[in-house]
Amino acid sequence: MEALGELARGFAVALDPFVMAMLTVGVLAGLIIGILPGLGGTSGVAILLPLSVFVAVTSKTAAIAMLAGIYWGAVFGGVVTSILFNIPGEPWSVALLFDGFPMAKRLGKPGLALTLAFTSSLFGAIVSSILFTFFALPLAELALRFGPAELFAVFMMAFATLVGLESGSPLKSIAMIGFGLLLAAVGFDSLTGEPRLTFGQIGLLSGIGFIPVTIGLFGLGEILASAEEAGVKYEQVAAKLGLQDLFDSIGELRRKAWMLVANTLIGFWIGVLPGTGATPASFLSYGIARQYAPDKEKANFGKGEPAGIFAPQASANAASVGSLLPMITLGVPGSPTAAVIMAGLFVWGLTPGPLLFTEQRDFVWGLIASIYIGNFMAFAICLLATPLLASIMRAPYSIITPFIILASIIGAYSVNNAMKDVFIVLIFGVIGYWLRKMKYPLAPFVVAIVLGDSTERELRKALIGSGGDPRVLIGINEFGFSPFAAILSAVAIALFLLPLVQYLLRRRSRGSAAATAGEPAG
Amino acid sequence: MRKYQVATAAVLIVIAAVAMFDTRSGAMPDTSGGAPGGLKGGWYPFWSSALAAVALAIIAYRATVTPQTGDVFSGREGVMSLLALLVPMIALVILMDRFLGFYIAGALYLAWFARVIGRYAWVWVAVSAIVIPVILYFSFESFFHVSLPKSIWFTQGLPF
Numbered sequence: 001m002e003a004l005g006e007l008a009r010g011f012a013v014a015l016d017p018f019v020m021a022m023l024t025v026g027v028l029a030g031l032i033i034g035i036l037p038g039l040g041g042t043s044g045v046a047i048l049l050p051l052s053v054f055v056a057v058t059s060k061t062a063a064i065a066m067l068a069g070i071y072w073g074a075v076f077g078g079v080v081t082s083i084l085f086n087i088p089g090e091p092w093s094v095a096l097l098f099d100g101f102p103m104a105k106r107l108g109k110p111g112l113a114l115t116l117a118f119t120s121s122l123f124g125a126i127v128s129s130i131l132f133t134f135f136a137l138p139l140a141e142l143a144l145r146f147g148p149a150e151l152f153a154v155f156m157m158a159f160a161t162l163v164g165l166e167s168g169s170p171l172k173s174i175a176m177i178g179f180g181l182l183l184a185a186v187g188f189d190s191l192t193g194e195p196r197l198t199f200g201q202i203g204l205l206s207g208i209g210f211i212p213v214t215i216g217l218f219g220l221g222e223i224l225a226s227a228e229e230a231g232v233k234y235e236q237v238a239a240k241l242g243l244q245d246l247f248d249s250i251g252e253l254r255r256k257a258w259m260l261v262a263n264t265l266i267g268f269w270i271g272v273l274p275g276t277g278a279t280p281a282s283f284l285s286y287g288i289a290r291q292y293a294p295d296k297e298k299a300n301f302g303k304g305e306p307a308g309i310f311a312p313q314a315s316a317n318a319a320s321v322g323s324l325l326p327m328i329t330l331g332v333p334g335s336p337t338a339a340v341i342m343a344g345l346f347v348w349g350l351t352p353g354p355l356l357f358t359e360q361r362d363f364v365w366g367l368i369a370s371i372y373i374g375n376f377m378a379f380a381i382c383l384l385a386t387p388l389l390a391s392i393m394r395a396p397y398s399i400i401t402p403f404i405i406l407a408s409i410i411g412a413y414s415v416n417n418a419m420k421d422v423f424i425v426l427i428f429g430v431i432g433y434w435l436r437k438m439k440y441p442l443a444p445f446v447v448a449i450v451l452g453d454s455t456e457r458e459l460r461k462a463l464i465g466s467g468g469d470p471r472v473l474i475g476i477n478e479f480g481f482s483p484f485a486a487i488l489s490a491v492a493i494a495l496f497l498l499p500l501v502q503y504l505l506r507r508r509s510r511g512s513a514a515a516t517a518g519e520p521a522g
Numbered sequence: 523m524r525k526y527q528v529a530t531a532a533v534l535i536v537i538a539a540v541a542m543f544d545t546r547s548g549a550m551p552d553t554s555g556g557a558p559g560g561l562k563g564g565w566y567p568f569w570s571s572a573l574a575a576v577a578l579a580i581i582a583y584r585a586t587v588t589p590q591t592g593d594v595f596s597g598r599e600g601v602m603s604l605l606a607l608l609v610p611m612i613a614l615v616i617l618m619d620r621f622l623g624f625y626i627a628g629a630l631y632l633a634w635f636a637r638v639i640g641r642y643a644w645v646w647v648a649v650s651a652i653v654i655p656v657i658l659y660f661s662f663e664s665f666f667h668v669s670l671p672k673s674i675w676f677t678q679g680l681p682f
Binding site: 434 | 526527530534537538541544545551553557558559560561562563564566567570571572573574575577578580581584594595600601603604606607608611612614615618619624628631632635636639640642650654658662666668669670671
């Protein structure tokens with residue numbers, strides 16, 4: 001029960017007025033970002049990353065509470081746009097379109113649809129936070145026993161998850177990981193001090209900053225990508241929600257409690273897996289809710305079925321909370337948004353990982369307490385002010401967009417007072433736009449940029465320890481055998497090979513099908 | 523779609539190849555015992571880019587042999603609205619860096635957006651282009667003590 005004592009201490013830290021003020025700023029910013037289509041939570045965190053640098057000077061706990069607050073706000077905010085406007089405010093709210101908007105419009109129950117989503121979101125977040133609280137210490141203690149070889153295997157597993165579980169093209173994930181690692185390697189080699197990939201440019205010696213790259217790839221890239229769809233007309237359902245809706249929602253959730261709990265646990269697990277966050281969790285849970293629905297309710301899906309709203313939303317929020325667990329305990333981000341938050345930790349001078357639990361206890365437990373507070377805050381604001389929040393959609397594109405772009409430029413410039421960083425934003429904005437167009441996944445890219453240095457450091461430390469013998473990486477060292485390194489690298493290799501195996505199986509079954517049809521197999 | 527996919531992969535392969543060329547001296551493990559752990563600084567970036575290059579070569583090959591669906595751009599209008607966003611942004615950054623500083627360039631940028639894309643009346647254009655930069659000026663220069671780039675007239679006494 002050590003965790004409860006630490007959590008109480010965390011609440012004492014998080015209830016500090018400055019931390020609470022910054023958490024509120026984060027949650028409100030997240031809600032607005034969540035509601036605005038064409039600007040996702042990851043982008044929002046990236047754009048506000050520079051502001052967090054200034055906040056961190058006063059209090060690092062306030063800085064992370066703010067960044068994480070944007071995440072919670074955006075998960076809640078995306079609900080409003082999906083249900084009332086039938087366009088996703090966030091990628092993780094796409095699954096809410098299937099049943100959320102139909103319930104609001106066809107069944108005329110926008111209030112019920114909204115409160116169902118908000119209540120299940122809060123449930124997912126709180127259950128996930130409780131799991132977070134109790135898993136954090138054991139995981140950190142386990143991680144403290146890890147040496148370089150084990151840590152390297154953990155990082156490999158993170159990359160392997162991004163490749164093996166990528167639904168689009170695993171090859172594109174691999175290419176993006178390669179480029180992310182390459183980008184992280186620019187500048188001085190931290191071990192030998194030799195300059196790498198600087199091509200004689202002094203400006204590149206210190207490397208390419210996380211902040212301008214993430215603002216460019218996510219902030220600007222997303223704005224450019226959505227420019228082509230701007231001006232699309234959308235329908236709107238007026239938001240009205242009362243206390244009765246809340247009671248009806250709770251009744252509905254209690255009737256299908258097992259579905260809610262199961263999807264929350266699934267969401268938490270998907271969130272903890274490196275690199276996969278709220279978006280895949282919500283799609284997976286929507287599918288599960290439909291598949292395991294009683295037969296007579298199956299036909300309701302797509303027409304306003306409550307389970308089609310609460311299952312994906314509970315899962316999405318559980319995943320967003322869960323994705324911070326590996327970030328804080330192992331130094332491996334659980335989702336793209338967590339990767340950007342983790343970049344913030346590096347910039348403030350912290351090293352994410354198990355040592356935080358001994359060296360920065362106030363910071364870690366303050367963060368965990370702020371997860372509870374932030375989600376309650378987002379829930380309360382949504383219940384009380386949804387009509388007001390929905391009016392953000394009326395803000396004109398031609399005022400909001402240039403303002404966000406100016407804010408991104410200020411953010412990138414202000415961290416080092418360098419125009420170089422503004423140009424990096426611009427260049428990576430265009431790159432991010434084009435990679436989106438060409439369907440290259442950006443999550444592996446940003447995770448690799450953030451993990452690049454640590455991965456290289458642990459690899460080389462492991463090899464230095466073994467005198468250059470690569471067998472240390474699969475667990476064979478001079479002291480005998482490390483089961484953790486062996487198991488983790490075996491899992492990583494299996495995940496890396498998963499897409500190849502699937503591809504070969506598909507080819508074989510297609511080949512045999514073609515052969516039986518009397519056509520040449522090819 | 524196909525030619526764009528192949529061209530994108532080709533450009534990325536060229537970038538990876540340049541990186542591999544630059545770090546080629548560290549490509550092989552150092553058995554002389556001179557490098558810590560047997561790896562020189564170039565090993566890691568060399569093989570990262572090699573990994574990317576191999577994956578991209580397969581992507582390019584597969585793009586030529588598998589059917590490609592979907593258009594890259596959503597018609598002429600889509601491209602125009604993209605350019606309407608991108609070109610002024612590049613102009614903004616260059617003007618801000620060289621001549622006008624952040625506040626004047628930012629005001630022009632806001633005005634352009636409000637007038638050309640939003641088609642607002644001139645009075646609203648003026649409000650947006652003056653009010654937002656003024657708020658930004660006081661919050662950053664006075665409150666946050668962040669000095670943003672200034673115009674060429676700054677040395678002659680203009681405060682921004």
